[in-house]
Amino acid sequence: MLVFRSHTWALSLQAAVGSLAVAAASALGGGTTYQDAVWWGAAHPDITGCWLGNRSFERCCVNWNFLDELPGKACWSEADHAASYQACCVPKNDWAPRSFFSCADTGIYWERLRQTLSLFRSLTALQHSPLNGAAPQECLIGGVLVSLLELVYVSYELRNASAPRWEHAYNKVENSMRILFSSPVSLEEILVSGWPLFLTLDFFRFDNRFQELATQRLPGVFAGFQTMKYSNTLSGAIQAEQGNRIALDVVVKLANSVAKAPAESALVQLMPAFTALVNYHNLRKFDLPRSDAHDVPRLGVEAKRLIEFADTQLRSWMAHFGYTFSLLIKLEIPLVNLLQALSWPGVVMTQPAEYLKSTIHFPGLQLAKILPARQAWHLPLVEQHIHPGFDAASNMVRTTLQPMCYAPGFLFVILATASHVREACEHSQAECRARLKVWDVGASYGDCMLWAASYLLEAFVSEHLELRGFEPLPSAAAAFRRSVRALQRSRKLSPVALRFLVEEIAMRDQAGEVEISFPSHSMALATFHRCEERYSVASNNLYHCISRPTRAETLDSYMASFPEPSLPDPVDVLKLHVQGDELSVLRGANASLASGRVCLLHMNLETLLLQVKMEDPAHWLAEALISTLKVADLVGVLVNLWEVKPATFESIAAAIKFKNPDAVAWKPPDPNKRPEELHYELVAWRPSWPCHESVAVRAVSSMWLPDATPL
Template structure:
């Protein structure tokens, strides 16, 4: 895999398709972007594509705006002397009324940066990078990634003949690059929103005696007295414990008072920036998510981060060794910045699923639509996630994509959009699809439904589009509700501001509710590192038990459950569900048991279900085999189906369904490699999902059924025939 790193600028045949929002620079600032999304990005501090129209592959921020040495002024290679000051101000300096610019993530800069970014953000082993040449991570190509790599080199590049002199050189290089960063026009807000865990890495160095010794040689002396140290430690503990809650202001005031009384001049100059950041943290992570109106609090948060940025950079500029300074500083500044490095709102690119990237082979999806380029230029989606460390949320921050990795669902939605746009379809036939309903049980942060909404809203020609998500975990459901409201608001803006001729009745509803076989109040658990793994089955055994260091544990929350049959019966206006997606971490069979009447009576047209997670219930092979039989028995009334992976589809025979469930007992442990549409995984690596549909009743008018039939009708197998086979086998 070393060939991937020969050039950091290596490009994919199809790179991430970022919407064209670049504008001609003018005083009127006429935005060719969704104004709601842009404004929300300002208030939430969510990175938004640059709107200056300054940059190209040959003219980058690193080339034109960063002062790399003490002699040359930035921009000499980019602009002539006559217009350099004006263009530097226009292109390089962040504007106070705009969101942080997203290009600091270096998405689209090549496979080297994509792999490095994912590895450090998702805390994967560096071995997965096949000995990534961290020392070759050129900050002139990607400023933040290069600065972070220079610090990681101090720890992860270790050889037997690496001399102390070389280690000191690496340390001084990290020192130099951090100084370049803090003297550049990159704002603190842009560093926090970039997805590069710069401050998390810095926190590691603060606790290492060897690096403390190197820092002492450059910045000798003690910065804080005993009283300040005690309050700093107390506040540090509070920040770590409340990374998703309010930081106690009284502790901040006591620390500030201690610093002032002891006349610790170095720390006294830092405290205004520190207090501003604490208030910013409390606004963004606690107050804004609960606010009914974003404008007042969002504007205040933006002013606080601007103030903190100016104060912090002024303080750091007083020192010649910023790396050593941040290693030595006793006030928990780095802890606070680390807590702020997990933005709770990310602007994702749904269209990126149609492009081949290091993360997802989009060309596999492009095969199901006639004109895939039409699906690539989708608008940004404002996605709310957990504003702390969380594996699924980190994935969204890292990739800039909704975390929906359900191939069967993705295929069906794209095929529905292609059919529903009525391109090349007789209008009379198209008119038989008056509405579409997509429901997701176990929606988590809503990634799949948000992606589906973006695709369908861009291409659906029918009068009604209803999406409904069910999420049992309160925190995830609350975040999903905020995303849904933002999407509805953005859609209202699009239809009114752009004068859209499509009069679509669009709704996206979120229920904090579990769907099971009984109605009850019940406890649900999730491993502390990932809310997306919330389950009713053996959380502690499956997740926390894997951690030899006991750092992982399962958190328990109380939720309520309902049956799909009862929920549908209680709705004032009932109609068939075109797509019912079920991914509930081992509880799938319980959902089906509570939906028997709806499935038998044709109220569910197409079912998408994950099979491999059923093993969360039990390790017993015979029990899992019985589950497979029950799945087939429940679906025997008029359903037919296929098993789908991104690379392969096959008939959902009794043996194949059973194998798909039992296969999860032996998960593949091979080394991760980039997905390649031309070189699919081996059959042992493939995981298949069940897609089943019926044409009975009103479902014969469903565009979802038409979509599934267009994709897989030739290989689908009827479950009633599979049931008869099973009964015959039992009699035999």
């Protein structure tokens, strides 16, 4: 199954798209964004300029055969070989971890393998894909995972495999692990690469067959009873963490236990590295997210020093044993558990421009088609804060290095508005100073709004732009708020210059305190409707619903609370995605809709089904939706990436019934072929006063008015 050869012939979707390509220099977004990545340990594009032509880290920096002290002589001239190796291969103390270890630009099949593993999708779809021809020399950390997958295949799929084949597959993993940890890729870079290396290693620690093979290579017992007691306590604390601190008193007791037991002398050198990693965990996942802005640089530098110290100590300790794989899966101290927890970074440098090229779920070229060919968008990276533990939406951001905003209708609206202002600004200075308000109800970590801000800031004068997100879960709202501060800092914009606010409230039809629930694997699915019924699995503790108290407000009362003039600027774009509570939000916005204080509404329709239990609710829901929107004098369309059609009663009812088909894990979306089933979203706008001057209404009307129908 997994006999790997070169696959560089494979087609890649990462080619630049004309003027939409983002130059590396502009993507860096200046020193501030780069420095923020250093503080948070977020992977950043390489800035050395080393990797041009046929040069790659794997070719020039990795000693695959251990023949040369410094590999890659063919990459540079003999005279400057050592200097070039040091300059290009070795990570620098004051650099952020390099992002190219994700192999996102190495080819579509390495990218799909990483996505499949990181998002815990079935490997079945990979069995007959060109991944069978991938060479580990093309992707270092991915290559290690490949050898682990081959060992799983030999062990579980080929149960009658011969002993020599078992040994060969096992030794292949040992060799690949030895290559990885002797290479100049840092431990921090392994952790933030998006490859679930330590999660995969954990699998082998609970299989007796692999433990026997490990013991043959490393005989003896590392830990005694007392040490195992503290190790088990720590292991439970690490596995249960959701961004909380790991208590240091147990770590101290563990180190003391190891120091007092002569039989455990092999663990003594490990404990300084382990202690440093626990402190690094607490800084990155607890202290930094909760610190004041002026403390972030100091704590970030401290975290950087801790991970570098742990890296040096850990490699030195592992080198004594010679069998890295056997050591890690045999080790009783919860080092692998800790490294696994650290593989969920709380900050990712995302690339908003990549949405115009490719995503996991749709070809971005469909978005780019609405932009004039001559318009170039040079967007800096976005420092995006997410959940510092296992979380489905956060995992998607880590894996794709893109904001997770799969709302094509909203993406179209924002792109059209930004493009309209850019083009109009060339002919009229008044258009350059157009005002825009974009609000997002159900913002989660703010992915859609951060993506929108990236484009709108390229078109609008910042002080005329207002972005506002509403998110009822405290941890998600706090992460979104940190992302906003980072955006303002990187663009050198004060909160006054760019009004970008995050409100920790829910929008509903009644104000007051209320419980909201979310499935334990994904905070982005937080809902007021049927969480336990839809997401809990009685036999699986990993999937259950968690409830949190939150404050609810109505949009009408929220708007009425502003000390503004009698006719304040309306909200140009209101995005609504609240997991089944959409009708409740709209009922609480009745007066605002009737008076024209909301000019354009974007809605996901499928989630309406969450709020009802009946035989065929689509027609009832369509009637309720249209009845609620009648006061607003709206016209609307249903839109997806491939087509636009009138928002009639029949089309809305059909869209509510839609169910997403299962995605194929490795197969890229075809930019020229529509999927068999199309997902539609509602975009409705008010062309009459007071919205007729809204730039969003004008931009959308110019695109879709011929297809629109009154609601």
